[in-house]
Amino acid sequence: MRVTGLVQGVGYRAFVDREARRRGLEGWVRNRGDRSVEAVLAGPADVVADMIAVCRRGSSGSHVDDVDVVAADACALEVGRAGRFSGSPTLCRRRPPCLRRHGPPCTAPSRP
Structure with missing residues (x-):
């Protein structure tokens, strides 16, 4: 999901x-x-739907303009494979972590 609005520098992450x-x-x-x-x-699914609703409301100090929800593939989930949730700093490159040279290896099936 991608959230736009006043969502950086206000504790939203x-x-x-x-x-x-x-x-x-x-x-x-x-x-x-x-x-x-x-x-x-x-x-x-019900917990994820509840979390998306929470993200739409936002935190105090934030202002959410839009929440774009799309299904994630196995590559996007790779970072969370440890069975927990993690926060990370700003992403400057617009590539999935599994495609970055310094990121974890991608275990998603290769595409033809």
Whole structure:
């Protein structure tokens, strides 16, 4: 999911991290270079839906303009494979972690 609005510099990423951990979700959240926040959430569908609603409301100090939700592939979930949720700093490159040279190896099936 990608969240736009006033969502950087106001504690929004930490808010998403905390709320996802509280709900027992797996995945990750990070700031993007375009001032949006990106997150991958994995868990029971009802819990993920609740978390998306929480993200739409936002944290105090934030102002959410839009939440774009798309299905994630196995490569996007790679960062959260440890069975927990993690927050990470701003992503300057617009490539999935598994495609970056310094990121974890991607275990997703190769595409033809």
